[in-house]
Amino acid sequence: MEERRQHERRRTDLTVEVFDRYSGRCLGRLADLSSEGFMLCGSEVPAADSVLECRLVPHPPLHELGEIELGADCLWSRGGSDGQLGWAGFHIIDLADSQAAALEALIALL
Structure with a gap:
């Protein structure tokens, strides 16, 4: 399969949780991250x-x-089935300039 990502995803064993801003619900934890998207498990x-x-x-x-x-x-x-975690892939579509530097700093540390 041809790789279509333009930026390398960084895998992490460190804990970064992802929450829905409006409901406050935890969606899961980051499995990998790039400046264009991320994968989470939950x-x-x-x-x-x-x-x-x-x-x-x-x-x-x-x-x-x-x-x-x-x-x-x-x-x-x-x-996931039978108590297993599920997975989801996301494309980042909205990121304020003030948040972009923080995202790049996080990526650099993964």
């Missing part, structure tokens, strides 16, 4: 084609970066 991942306003919340040792707010389009989603 018990109840969003459906494909949903557009969400998200907060990325780094846990120690990355917590000093602070939260990052962005808009994301869920391109695909695979729910």
Whole structure:
């Protein structure tokens, strides 16, 4: 399969949780991240084609970066079965200039 990503995704074993900004619901944890998108895993991942306003919340040792707010389009989603985690892939569609530097700093530390 041909790789269509223009930016390398950085995988992480560090904890960065993703929350819906409006409901406050935890969507899952980052599995990987680039300046254009991310993949998350969680018990109840969003459906494909949903557009969400998200907060990325780094846990120690990355917590000093602070939260990052962005808009994301869920391109695909695979729910988990029998207690397994689900996965979802997102394209970042809205990122304020003030948040872009924080996102790049997070990517650099992964």
